[in-house]
Amino acid sequence: MVTLESLNDEYREYFGTLVLNTKGELCRLVGIEDDSIDYYYVMDNFQHQRREHHSCVGHCIVLKNRIDEREYQMLVGMFNASSGFVEQAL
Secondary structure, three states: OOOHHHHHHHHHHHOOOEEEOOOOOEEEEEEEEEOOOOEEEEEEEOOOOEEEEEEOOOOOEEOOOOOOHHHHHHHHHHHHHHOOOOOOOO
16 A cells, blocks of 8 residues: 555655656656645756646656666756755755
């Protein structure tokens, strides 16, 4: 059974890293939260410059250690230089 704790355990190492949301947009994964209905990926969206919540029924594509490290670092540089977020992507 999926719980908030199990989702946090699965994704904790990727908090602060870049991911793709269900729409294929570049985001920084902030964490996972819940309410009385669902679990949500909490993400800072690069394109829309806002914090968003996406249902965990969808997916979150982790990029760290899944694509070439040099290309990943280029994306991190773009995100950190162009986003208005205080927290930087790792």
